[in-house]
Amino acid sequence: MTQKADAVTPDAELLRHCWFLAGPTAGGKTAAALCLAQRMNAEILSMDSMAIYRGMDIGTAKPTPEEQAQAVHHLIDLVTPDQEFSVAEYVQMAWATVTDIVNRGRTPLFVGGTGLYLRSLLRGVFEGPDADWPFRRRLEQSLEQHGRQWLHDELRKIDPVTADRLHPNDVRRIVRAIEVYHATGRSIADQHAQQTPTAAQPAAVLWLDPPRAWLHDRINRRVDRMMQQGLLQETQQLLAADPPPGRTARQALGYRELISHLEDGVPLDNCVAQIKAGTRQFAKRQHTWFRNLEECNSVSVTGDESPEMIAHRIMQTVTKPGVD
Numbered sequence: 001m002t003q004k005a006d007a008v009t010p011d012a013e014l015l016r017h018c019w020f021l022a023g024p025t026a027g028g029k030t031a032a033a034l035c036l037a038q039r040m041n042a043e044i045l046s047m048d049s050m051a052i053y054r055g056m057d058i059g060t061a062k063p064t065p066e067e068q069a070q071a072v073h074h075l076i077d078l079v080t081p082d083q084e085f086s087v088a089e090y091v092q093m094a095w096a097t098v099t100d101i102v103n104r105g106r107t108p109l110f111v112g113g114t115g116l117y118l119r120s121l122l123r124g125v126f127e128g129p130d131a132d133w134p135f136r137r138r139l140e141q142s143l144e145q146h147g148r149q150w151l152h153d154e155l156r157k158i159d160p161v162t163a164d165r166l167h168p169n170d171v172r173r174i175v176r177a178i179e180v181y182h183a184t185g186r187s188i189a190d191q192h193a194q195q196t197p198t199a200a201q202p203a204a205v206l207w208l209d210p211p212r213a214w215l216h217d218r219i220n221r222r223v224d225r226m227m228q229q230g231l232l233q234e235t236q237q238l239l240a241a242d243p244p245p246g247r248t249a250r251q252a253l254g255y256r257e258l259i260s261h262l263e264d265g266v267p268l269d270n271c272v273a274q275i276k277a278g279t280r281q282f283a284k285r286q287h288t289w290f291r292n293l294e295e296c297n298s299v300s301v302t303g304d305e306s307p308e309m310i311a312h313r314i315m316q317t318v319t320k321p322g323v324d
Contacts, residue, residue: 010124011095015202017102020110021314022047022118022290023208024283026218028307030063033111034207035311037071040107045074045097047121050252052078052085053245054236058231059254061222062324074101081238081249087116088125105205115289116164122205122295126191128176129183139175154178159187165285167278169251204318206299207290208310214303219279223254227272232258239263253278 021036023029032102033126037044046052050060054077063073074097082297098108110121120126143151148168155174156163158181166173210218235258238245250256257271257278290296301310 010122012201014095014098014102014204015122018098018108018110018121018202019318020047020118020121020205021204021208022111022113022115022206022286022296024210024215024286025061025113026222026283027113027208027210027215027281028301028310029113030061030206031307031312032310033109034067034070035307036314037109037313039315040109042107042109043072043101044076045094045101045108045110047075047110047114047117048076049090049114049117050249051112052090053081053249053252054079055241056234056249056255056256058226058229058234059252061226063284068109080243081241081245081270082243084246084248087120091118091120091125094121096174113286115286115293117126118205118289119293121258122202122293123139128163128190128191129182132179133185135182136175138321139178143171143175149224151175151178159189161189161293162169165288167253167281167285169256171251172247202295204314205293205297206314206318207296208301209287209290209298210301210303216280218303219283220276223279226254232261232268235259236262253282 019036019040019042021029021033033044036042043065046063048060048062050056051062052075053060056062062076075090075094078093092111101108110118112118139151148171151171151174152163152166152168155166155177155274159177162177163174166177170175177188180186180191184191231254235255238249238255239259245255250259254275257266257274260266261268261271290298299310299314305313
């Protein structure tokens with residue numbers, strides 16, 4: 001998908017019906033959201049930039065068929081892994097889905113950990129200048145010569161804020177951030193900062209904030225469980241597909257490390273350790289996103305609460321007409 005979306009700004013009337021539940025990976029969002037959805041007569045809209053890909057189920061912790069049977073889910077399995085899917089396209093599809101949900105008298109509940117999706121839903125999409133393909137090609141040639149860490153270091157020189165948010169393996173977004181600076185003379189972080197909260201107010205914007213040690217343990221155990229469930233085999237199937245996965249899908253956390261095992265012979269144990277470390281780092285970057293987005297309200301959790309307890313606390317702290 002390459003077309004530009006037309007409707008990428010938040011609609012005040014639609015936004016006031018929406019609930020948002022964000023938080024770090026492995027932080028318990030899915031289970032809490034299912035409990036919330038049942039209490040609120042809600043339908044869940046995925047806010048995960050990798051769950052849009054069909055066939056990438058285990059590594060993205062996509063809601064299982066059993067979980068999807070407990071509440072209607074939207075915005076997952078939208079495209080095949082060889083396709084690109086822009087933030088603007090996501091937002092446009094999200095608002096079309098929200099319109100349908102609201103018209104049927106139900107509540108839209110966005111759930112996920114992609115901070116860029118959350119900010120774009122709340123404040124609109126920063127599309128920036130058009131692609132400068134000759135400049136991108138020069139960057140890609142330098143990347144082949146010097147490597148990903150060099151590219152990440154180049155970004156840090158001009159935009160340390162964005163560099164802190166992006167992993168060195170996230171080549172596509174790093175190239176785009178450098179390109180925006182090259183075209184405008186201003187960092188993409190500065191331009192995003194100009195997108196202040198709108199007058200439109202959602203029903204609730206919440207993020208789960210668990211203790212770091214508890215979350216790291218959850219991440220490590222979840223990666224082990226993913227491997228037991230067949231993440232390596234799922235990655236093999238992706239690589240064997242025709243057409244094969246595109247650049248964005250290949251760079252997805254968990255898959256990129258296993259691709260290095262399958263294609264480059266990196267020992268599997270090393271790759272699993274890299275997935276765990278990379279996921280912990282990703283959770284830290286998510287924490288920064290949500291903490292710095294002023295619309296977000298943190299919900300501190302200890303890790304001992306059941307999903308029902310978390311949902312009950314959220315319902316107690318958020319006032320919404322018509323919700324029991």
